[in-house]
Amino acid sequence: MSQNSVILKLIALPIAIFVSCMGIMTILGGHITPGGGFQGGAMITAGVILCILVYGLDKSPINFSHNFVDIVESFGILVYIGLGLVGLFFAGAFLYNVGTDLSGVVPGFVRTIFHYPDVTNAGIVPYLNIVVGLKVFVGLSAIVIAFMGFKKFEEEN
Numbered sequence: 001m002s003q004n005s006v007i008l009k010l011i012a013l014p015i016a017i018f019v020s021c022m023g024i025m026t027i028l029g030g031h032i033t034p035g036g037g038f039q040g041g042a043m044i045t046a047g048v049i050l051c052i053l054v055y056g057l058d059k060s061p062i063n064f065s066h067n068f069v070d071i072v073e074s075f076g077i078l079v080y081i082g083l084g085l086v087g088l089f090f091a092g093a094f095l096y097n098v099g100t101d102l103s104g105v106v107p108g109f110v111r112t113i114f115h116y117p118d119v120t121n122a123g124i125v126p127y128l129n130i131v132v133g134l135k136v137f138v139g140l141s142a143i144v145i146a147f148m149g150f151k152k153f154e155e156e157n
Helices: 006-028 037-055 066-091 108-113 125-156
Strands: none
Touching (some): 066 125
């Protein structure tokens, strides 16, 4: 695209950092505002995409290794499943909100562990937003990196 534009290179990284911070804010406030894990993860990915488009795949200041993507994606799904299994084990329902426990079936020590320290107390919902945001962020980033890698491969052949 415009990989030689000095102006784009000067403003792309600060804008990408700003957009990524807004995505993190969307994830962390997703239990009380519109948005959440998916929207925030997509916003963080937008920052990554901006840097990849402006700087190119090899010279992007935001660059992820294959191991990083694997670890973060695996962590996200394992924590999501783990939170679901905690609800299944203590309340009999997968993804039961053990932090709020509206039915009164969860033991007190479990409720204390998952009690989100916020006046709106959403229980496990903020934790679910965080892991979904991580999963969406690395998943979409991996797709964009793969597409850019295929484009580079096509251009070389």
